[in-house]
Amino acid sequence: MDYTIANTPGQTTTSALLKQLGADASELKAVWYAFPQACFVPAARFDDELTVTAPSLRTYGQEDCMCDALREVVGELRAADECTCTFGHEGGYQLHTILSDACTKKGQPSDLALIRDLAPAMSAHAMCDEGKAMANATLQALDLFANEIEPHFAKRQCPTSGCKAFQTYHILVSKCTGCGKCLEACEDGAIMGKARFVHVVDQRKCSQCNRCLEACPEGAVVTAGAKKPKTPPKPIPCKRK
Numbered sequence: 485m486d487y488t489i490a491n492t493p494g495q496t497t498t499s500a501l502l503k504q505l506g507a508d509a510s511e512l513k514a515v516w517y518a519f520p521q522a523c524f525v526p527a528a529r530f531d532d533e534l535t536v537t538a539p540s541l542r543t544y545g546q547e548d549c550m551c552d553a554l555r556e557v558v559g560e561l562r563a564a565d566e567c568t569c570t571f572g573h574e575g576g577y578q579l580h581t582i583l584s585d586a587c588t589k590k591g592q593p594s595d596l597a598l599i600r601d602l603a604p605a606m607s608a609h610a611m612c613d614e615g616k617a618m619a620n621a622t623l624q625a626l627d628l629f630a631n632e633i634e635p636h637f638a639k640r641q642c643p644t645s646g647c648k649a650f651q652t653y654h655i656l657v658s659k660c661t662g663c664g665k666c667l668e669a670c671e672d673g674a675i676m677g678k679a680r681f682v683h684v685v686d687q688r689k690c691s692q693c694n695r696c697l698e699a700c701p702e703g704a705v706v707t708a709g710a711k712k713p714k715t716p717p718k719p720i721p722c723k724r725k
């Protein structure tokens with residue numbers, strides 16, 4: 485969620501600022517201070533003193549993916565960057581492309597090595613402040629959120645449920661009545677089932693269109709990130725009446 489910082493408070497803590505903005509810090513994983521400050525602060529450092537120069541901040545909850553968060557801020561910094569220098573403009577394009585690939589199941593281990601090489605070079609040689617900010621934010625995020633970012637490259641996995649491309653759809657045995665409305669709604673033939681049987685999603689065919697979730701009157705269709713609910717591999721008779 486984005487918050488405008490109306491009166492830049494100068495020296496403060498992230499905790500104090502969040503309280504002033506009406507945000508519940510206890511639910512948060514991290515904060516991004518917008519350009520020109522351009523830095524992430526993880527929850528563990530919310531009580532550290534810092535000088536705030538950002539016009540706004542963005543908060544991230546536990547479900548948000550910090551690889552996707554980084555992709556987003558690099559994209560925004562690129563869009564605001566009018567400089568055409570090689571390291572800022574071209575480097576920013578490369579960074580954003582690599583991060584976008586990582587968030588859509590196309591990451592590769594060699595891409596991670598590439599951004600680890602590229603970001604320090606951008607930081608040192610970009611002629612624009614935005615180019616340096618993209619690089620520094622990337623290096624900072626790789627350091628702070630390695631456990632979330634690296635699996636996108638190393639295993640093509642998103643450890644949170646933040647990246648939509650990694651989300652899977654599931655039908656809960658405890659809630660499904662076998663009414664068939666999800667099966668009718670699915671245009672990809674990705675749902676198996678028949679009347680009075682718990683329906684099952686075939687992840688290989690699912691295009692993540694969300695239609696089944698909207699069609700189910702029982703709230704039996706759920707999405708999941710890295711942690712999946714237990715569901716049967718094939719339709720089974722419904723337990724619910």
Ligand code: SF4
Pocket residue numbers: 653669670671672673674675685686689690691692693694695696697
């Ligand atoms: S999300 Fe769309 S494609 Fe996937 S199972 Fe549901 S209706 Fe079918």
Ligand code: SF4
Pocket residue numbers: 655659660661662663664665666667677682683699700701702703704705
């Ligand atoms: S998941 Fe929902 S819509 Fe689909 S059969 Fe079960 S109860 Fe009906």
